[in-house]
């Protein structure tokens with residue numbers, strides 16, 4: 001099947017889709033959206049692979065999200081069970097477990113991994129937490145190199161520290177490629193990653209927040225891809241609702257509008273970018 005769009009970072013594997021996962025995916029298929037489900041820890045990584053195995057038009061990314069490295073994080077939409085919030089067990093990176101998953105032909109990247117200074121700033125043991133995030137990030141970079149797949153990066157700045165700068169320092173000489181998911185940095189923070197050949201993806205937040213416009217206009221079209229990060233941040237006109245992969249159409253439309261470019265040209269280029277970045281066939 002030819003895809004008209006790709007949602008390169010989404011979470012149909014999360015509990016938010018427990019009741020209607022198949023229907024939501026079927027609707028994405030109808031619209032022509034190829035879907036990349038992203039894992040955040042062991043269970044969601046495994047379920048992303050299982051879903052990809054069973055469905056044409058679905059791929060998986062496996063890895064450990066930086067906020068899952070501490071034991072305090074919980075999000076009902078991600079791991080909730082019958083409405084009960086789930087508290088992260090504070091995973092260490094089980095290299096062999098993720099390696100086995102990563103070798104699956106439908107696994108197209110390692111992640112989401114990286115540095116999250118926004119949430120970890122809440123921790124008192126900030127230095128320890130930061131050290132742990134860096135160590136676990138380094139292991140996932142090693143895995144990406146070993147299996148020759150790119151990284152799906154989650155990088156989030158703290159109020160006074162640039163996680164992008166730290167991530168760049170870690171990545172610059174590693175010889176791996178990566179996509180900066182939900183890019184929220186400045187042009188200055190984007191530049192060094194562009195030089196490394198990295199790509200950038202944007203979510204529905206760009207349909208209602210204007211702080212992304214400048215960087216969206218600055219980046220070459222060849223370096224951009226589209227995502228929803230569903231179930232979070234639904235685009236206009238679905239704001240406040242649970243997000244889903246078929247809404248990626250609105251993200252692509254908005255990027256074209258912000259850049260003042262032809263929507264069809266932008267859509268086609270994103271399809272090309274995605275196929276070549278993740279090696280989709």
Ligand SMILES: [Zn+2]
Nearest residue numbers: 009038112229
């Ligand atoms: Zn995500």
